[in-house]
Amino acid sequence: MLQYIFRRLMIMIPTLVVTTIVIFGIVQLTPGDPVDRFESPENPLTAEERARIYARYGLDQPLHVQYFRWVSLLFQGDLGTSFNWNAPVFDLVSNRIPKTVELAGLSLILSLLIAIPIGTFSALKQYSFWDNTVTFFSFVGVALPNFWFALLMVALFSVTLGWLPTSLYSTTGIAYAGNEWNWWVDHLKHLIMPLLVLTTAQVAAFSRYMRSQVLEVLRDDYVNTARAKGLKEGHVINKHVLKNALLPVVTLLGLSLPFLLSGALITEQVFAWPGLGRFFWEASGARDYPVVMGLLFMISVVTLFGNFFADLAYAILDPRIKYD
Amino acid sequence: MAQQVSGKINVVEKSGLQNRTYIKLFWSQLNKSPLAMGSLFVLILFGAMAVFSGQITEQIAYDPLKVFVGDRNEQPSPTHWFGTDHLGRDLFSRIIWGSQISLTIGILVALFSVIIGALLGAISGFFGGWIDTLIMRFTDVWLNFPGIFFLIAIVTVLEPSFWNLIWAIGILSWPGICRIVRANILSLKEREYILASRSIGAGGFRIILRHLMPNTMAPVIVNATLTVAGAILAEAGLSYLGLGVQPPTPTWGNILFEGKPYLITGNFWYTFFPGLFIFVTVLCINFLGDGLRDALDPKVSSGK
Numbered sequence: 001m002l003q004y005i006f007r008r009l010m011i012m013i014p015t016l017v018v019t020t021i022v023i024f025g026i027v028q029l030t031p032g033d034p035v036d037r038f039e040s041p042e043n044p045l046t047a048e049e050r051a052r053i054y055a056r057y058g059l060d061q062p063l064h065v066q067y068f069r070w071v072s073l074l075f076q077g078d079l080g081t082s083f084n085w086n087a088p089v090f091d092l093v094s095n096r097i098p099k100t101v102e103l104a105g106l107s108l109i110l111s112l113l114i115a116i117p118i119g120t121f122s123a124l125k126q127y128s129f130w131d132n133t134v135t136f137f138s139f140v141g142v143a144l145p146n147f148w149f150a151l152l153m154v155a156l157f158s159v160t161l162g163w164l165p166t167s168l169y170s171t172t173g174i175a176y177a178g179n180e181w182n183w184w185v186d187h188l189k190h191l192i193m194p195l196l197v198l199t200t201a202q203v204a205a206f207s208r209y210m211r212s213q214v215l216e217v218l219r220d221d222y223v224n225t226a227r228a229k230g231l232k233e234g235h236v237i238n239k240h241v242l243k244n245a246l247l248p249v250v251t252l253l254g255l256s257l258p259f260l261l262s263g264a265l266i267t268e269q270v271f272a273w274p275g276l277g278r279f280f281w282e283a284s285g286a287r288d289y290p291v292v293m294g295l296l297f298m299i300s301v302v303t304l305f306g307n308f309f310a311d312l313a314y315a316i317l318d319p320r321i322k323y324d
Numbered sequence: 325m326a327q328q329v330s331g332k333i334n335v336v337e338k339s340g341l342q343n344r345t346y347i348k349l350f351w352s353q354l355n356k357s358p359l360a361m362g363s364l365f366v367l368i369l370f371g372a373m374a375v376f377s378g379q380i381t382e383q384i385a386y387d388p389l390k391v392f393v394g395d396r397n398e399q400p401s402p403t404h405w406f407g408t409d410h411l412g413r414d415l416f417s418r419i420i421w422g423s424q425i426s427l428t429i430g431i432l433v434a435l436f437s438v439i440i441g442a443l444l445g446a447i448s449g450f451f452g453g454w455i456d457t458l459i460m461r462f463t464d465v466w467l468n469f470p471g472i473f474f475l476i477a478i479v480t481v482l483e484p485s486f487w488n489l490i491w492a493i494g495i496l497s498w499p500g501i502c503r504i505v506r507a508n509i510l511s512l513k514e515r516e517y518i519l520a521s522r523s524i525g526a527g528g529f530r531i532i533l534r535h536l537m538p539n540t541m542a543p544v545i546v547n548a549t550l551t552v553a554g555a556i557l558a559e560a561g562l563s564y565l566g567l568g569v570q571p572p573t574p575t576w577g578n579i580l581f582e583g584k585p586y587l588i589t590g591n592f593w594y595t596f597f598p599g600l601f602i603f604v605t606v607l608c609i610n611f612l613g614d615g616l617r618d619a620l621d622p623k624v625s626s627g628k
Contacts, residue, residue, distance in 0.1 A: 011461075022465070026474070143603055145599060147580070159590060257470075258470035262471055285480065292480075299470050300469065303470055
């Protein structure tokens with residue numbers, strides 16, 4: 001097992017290297033001089049100032065030197081300094097991470113809680129009316145563009161009915177000193193719609209996956225054996241079928257991280273949720289390259305480790321799989 | 325004697341066995357799924373709408389860029405079926421024209437990713453060894469990228485334009501096809517007919533193109549169909565973020581983007597209709613893809 005972990009970690013090194021090269025390469029494709037951003041028609045930069053900014057960001061060095069400098073800083077935990085905010089990228093990001101984790105994490109838990117029973121039931125009653133309905137709606141859920149769905153919800157719940165706020169993390173400009181409860185109620189109202197939007201697509205995808213897993217396990221011989229020796233159907237399903245069908249879901253969790261973050265980006269954008277995705281979008285719009293590069297790297301690393309832990313969990317949970 | 329032979333042929337024809345070519349088998353299989361057939365019909369309709377947008381808008385609607393000065397933010401009505409936008413342009417005409425760009429992007433992205441994915445997958449699976457390791461590692465790296473983040477980075481760096489969108493979305497969509505082709509070729513290349521063509525001296529690329537690729541077409545077609553849907557969604561998502569094809573050229577995504585601020589004032593149709601077209605297209609493509617998967621799989625058709 002240790003050997004497997006070690007080998008799996010070793011494989012991640014070339015992947016990380018290529019990832020950094022791609023990220024660095026994308027930013028190098030930018031037409032124009034990155035220093036132009038410090039210039040305005042009223043204040044053109046003198047050649048001296050230009051050279052000073054170049055030196056400050058290390059832009060006067062050849063490309064490979066710039067690359068190695070960036071990578072070595074990355075591995076020291078330094079994501080760079082934002083052009084726009086003139087602050088370390090890490091500090092800027094750190095108070096936005098919890099907000100994305102809150103939204104994406106809650107959505108993940110909620111969608112699993114909903115999708116696992118739905119998918120299982122659907123598989124047990126294959127081709128029934130219930131199953132067909134679930135299948136149809138999971139197609140709808142997958143095809144539903146999340147930004148459009150979000151806008152429709154805003155039109156209904158905020159504009160027409162006036163029940164929920166259109167956007168933001170909580171209502172600004174209200175002091176809740178000594179009355180935390182009201183703040184939480186307010187925050188919850190802001191959370192409902194983004195959470196629902198993000199969860200819908202996940203439920204659709206997960207329940208289909210769960211359905212196919214259960215169907216596959218149901219065909220296995222040991223399920224027949226369990227039934228043959230007279231176990232009650234509920235026992236067969238709970239102890240034999242579900243346990244094995246849930247194993248691959250662990251892998252799915254790791255693999256769904258990039259989708260979750262991508263979905264969160266658009267949802268955050270629609271609802272002005274002050275998370276990572278929205279920050280990333282603002283930074284790319286402002287051509288704040290250190291933030292863009294730092295965040296791309298961070299998200300790639302998170303995804304990579306997500307997959308790693310998913311594989312690891314799978315290896316631990318499923319004794320049938322031999323790793324050597 | 326001659327009569328006897330022709331008699332035999334007649335028997336075969338009557339039994340219908342001779343007529344069951346692969347295409348016909350596939351078609352009859354697809355025919356069994358009303359959802360897939362219905363979706364195919366809707367998609368053909370949308371395709372025709374895109375091809376003939378000029379004629380359609382000329383006959384029954386307006387120029388997509390024409391401004392009706394007095395009719396800003398009009399509700400849907402017999403004159404303006406889907407209402408008008410904030411500049412007084414007819415939304416129905418804009419959506420018809422928008423289908424052109426949205427559908428073209430979807431199809432070109434799928435083509436792009438099939439070409440790259442199939443080529444790399446075939447080389448990887450056929451030659452094996454270090455080439456395989458190298459390509460598969462590379463594919464893993466791409467699969468690992470959280471799509472929309474990289475799309476945003478690429479598109480903001482390169483300026484959003486039609487062709488930049490196509491290759492940016494395409495370059496993120498090929499790994500799935502690459503893996504499928506590789507897995508298929510790995511098992512196909514051990515078959516006798518490949519050994520036979522090797523023994524008569526066929527070269528690697530000839531075997532790949534003439535013998536292996538045609539046999540992996542079924543899963544590639546299914547995957548390409550789904551890629552079209554993914555690309556349409558990606559284009560619309562980027563447009564929604566203001567990073568799609570730039571106005572005034574209409575696409576479904578950027579009409580929705582322009583309509584966003586007017587949602588609060590109650591003009592819900594401005595965002596509703598373009599989104600509906602995206603949704604229905606993607607839904608139909610997914611249904612069709614699902615139907616194709618069943619129809620193209622010989623295991624399913626021979627089993628029934």
